[in-house]
């Protein structure tokens with residue numbers, strides 16, 4: 186199979202849809218048609234490709250981890266999204282959406298952020314394109330990702346602290362949606378993952394397919410074909426869907442790794458929040474539960490609808506790792522390969538490390554979705 | 570025949586719509602008041618007092634963890650109610666065992682209905698004596714499955730109509746809504762504003778000519794004066810945050826009723 190376009194109602198199988206307040210519905214419909222039109226326009230594609238190459242630094246390399254491969258007993262390769270400008274895969278989507286917003290005549294980019302990587306990428310694109318930028322971030326994340334808050338300020342963005350609920354990513358999304366309801370005429374909501382109402386899950390995936398295509402070609406060159414396993418961390422699921430898209434038609438096993446405290450696919454039931462019908466951690470009455478993870482970028486009780494679909498049809502599987510395993514993996518990659526990963530992709534590495542016996546002799550590509558600079562201050566506390 | 574077209578003659582009206590039409594027929598303006606269910610021990614007495622003070626319909630909020638259409642006041646009310654253990658079941662049970670005196674509407678977010686199961690939720694509303702339902706994160710495109718089961722249970726689904734909608738979209742909303750059409754008064758979430766937005770008057774004047782269903786304006790209607798202004802073209806108003814703020818301030822049923830009476834008197838005196 187290859188990843189499909191959703192139905193006209195924005196459904197991937199049973200999941201997806203567009204559960205937004207009436208006020209936003211015209212904007213969501215307009216965004217869908219603007220995206221379709223832009224994506225079919227060679228000049229839009231050329232502008233985006235140029236930015237991805239000359240500004241973001243694409244293609245990102247694929248690195249074979251010789252030391253760690255020996256240690257783990259599998260053949261481990263990393264898709265180096267950490268080397269992109271701004272330090273993560275998030276820039277792929279943001280450049281696409283910012284160009285689209287500009288084309289739609291919007292003057293303000295609105296974003297939510299957990300780890301701050303999407304916020305930094307949004308602030309970056311806004312600075313580049315001369316747009317206003319406002320980023321919502323939960324109070325807990327403002328504290329643990331202080332460096333990224335400072336970066337956003339440097340880039341000229343306004344950072345607004347979300348004080349409601351768990352004061353993490355879920356609440357930042359709520360605040361961003363409330364802002365959007367009030368400013369929909371001038372603001373584009375630059376959503377940071379493959380979540381939210383249609384067309385976001387599909388549009389954001391499309392903007393990240395570039396990394397999957399590259400990874401596929403790089404695997405052919407390095408391995409002579411697709412790898413046995415592709416592994417990526419899953420918050421909303423954008424870096425995972427990006428790399429999965431390159432291998433969905435191959436015999437490759439696709440593995441998404443969630444934090445144990447935010448395992449929407451692993452522990453959730455279908456539910457509707459943030460505009461989408463998808464697996465969601467919730468109580469018996471439908472109240473959304475607060476996720477709990479060391480990683481701000483994965484500290485989210487939901488997941489993008491296409492992942493719920495891929496899980497349901499068995500095309501991808503979703504596993505969970507705990508915070509201790511993540512910390513260990515963070516140190517492991519730093520020491521063995523000289524690459525400090527972000528805590529988010531450290532989840533993917535933690536799963537590989539734990540499952541080393543089952544993976545023995547296999548080729549494994551991990552999407553290294555971001556670099557660890559932003560996490561160093563937090564890890565200084567954790568590691569003492 | 571009414572401006573609403575053929576459809577109006579054929580559709581059965583429910584208790585919410587009948588109550589609002591009755592108010593309109595005597596030349597009055599409708600007042601729908603929102604009360605957060607489970608907020609404080611006396612929320613049910615507050616609902617009764619609100620009805621006695623002149624609300625035509627009382628809206629009971631079932632709190633949700635992530636109310637994206639609500640501003641700080643109703644968010645705080647939601648949180649307080651949830652923290653004190655309110656659930657859809659405790660609220661509907663309380664309603665079932667009491668008589669507020671006017672038709673009731675439940676306002677909550679779609680996941681509450683979705684998790685319970687749409688049919689069970691619709692039946693629970695009906696069993697609790699609730700006549701209508703508002704789900705602010707369920708736009709027209711996603712509403713069919715719910716409207717079908719709600720209609721089967723005799724529950725009127727009140728749809729929102731926003732300032733961002735085209736005329737053609739407003740038309741479709743008016744055709745599907747039951748009870749009343751809820752004109753969203755401004756671009757934004759619930760909450761009291763210093764002044765009534767011009768969009769409140771605009772949305773009412775866009776809706777009135779295309780439907781015979783009562784047209785009410787809510788979101789950003791926070792004072793009796795704003796209520797009078799907002800019902801200039803429409804048939805009345807929905808008042809939420811101003812009343813909930815009184816509840817949060819522990820004004821008690823009488824204190825809340827006083828405010829509602831001010832709204833009623835202002836609308837009657839206009």
Ligand SMILES: Cc1ncc(COP(=O)(O)O)c(C=O)c1O
Pocket residue numbers: 273274299300301302303377378379418419420421422423424425481482483527529530554555556
């Ligand atoms: C480096 C990195 N990876 C992954 C994520 C999680 O997002 P997603 O699941 O959409 O890839 C984040 C989010 O902040 C991130 O910063």
